[in-house]
Amino acid sequence: YAPEVSQTVVLRFDRIMEAVQNGEVDGGVIIHEGRFTYQEKGLHCVRDLGNWWEEETGYPIPLGCIAARASLDRSLLQEIDQGIRASLGWIRQHPEQGMDYIRAHAQELDRRVIGSHIDLYVNDFSEELGDEGIQAVQELLRRGRESGIFSMEGQLQWIR
Structure with a gap:
């Protein structure tokens, strides 16, 4: 940037x-x-680097991921994926149930701040990255490689 x-x-x-x-x-x-x-x-x-990224690329900003070794059994990876999706779906339906845990690990304890953070970052892309999300990650990786920030060999495999 x-x-x-x-x-x-x-x-x-x-x-x-x-x-x-x-x-x-x-x-x-x-x-x-x-x-x-x-x-x-x-x-x-x-x-605001999130806004900059979206203006620059037209994609949502990739903020994080859950990664696993490709050598793991695909059925195990799918089981993990389903568990994460179920957990996200449940907490999105019952946000108050996780508040004690969140407050114990949050930098800011104000409920308004925590709510704003969750509303912005726990979204549909959290449950299903989709084609647009995958393109955003690929663009981030491409730019990172081109700028020499990191190198990455091989292809990513997506569990969907």
């Missing part, structure tokens, strides 16, 4: 806003709940 940046510092996500506030770094990429609370800490958004 910003090739003019000459030095990067790797920090755990929950340290980034504090490091910017303390002047340890000039700026940072904020993820997770911090996306909804950075203004409360006196910070401002230079560029």
Whole structure:
């Protein structure tokens, strides 16, 4: 995104806003709940990278994945996939049931912030990536390889 940046510092996500506030770094990429609370800490958004990605590519931004070794038995992979889908479907139907667990592991404890985070990131793509989601991941991988950020050999196999 910003090739003019000459030095990067790797920090755990929950340290980034504090490091910017303390002047340890000039700026940072904020993820997770911090996306909804950075203004409360006196910070401002230079560029929303999710919006940038969508404007640049026309695809939703791939934020994470669940990966497994291709050598595992396909029936086991499908069973894992079905379990994850069932879990996501259940929690989307019963969001309050998971709130204690979420609050125990969340960086921000405000229910509004947690709700906004879940509403934005736990969506239809979480349950079924679909063709558009797969194209988004492939575009991310292509750009990463072209820029030299990472190399990847072989093809991804999708469990659908």
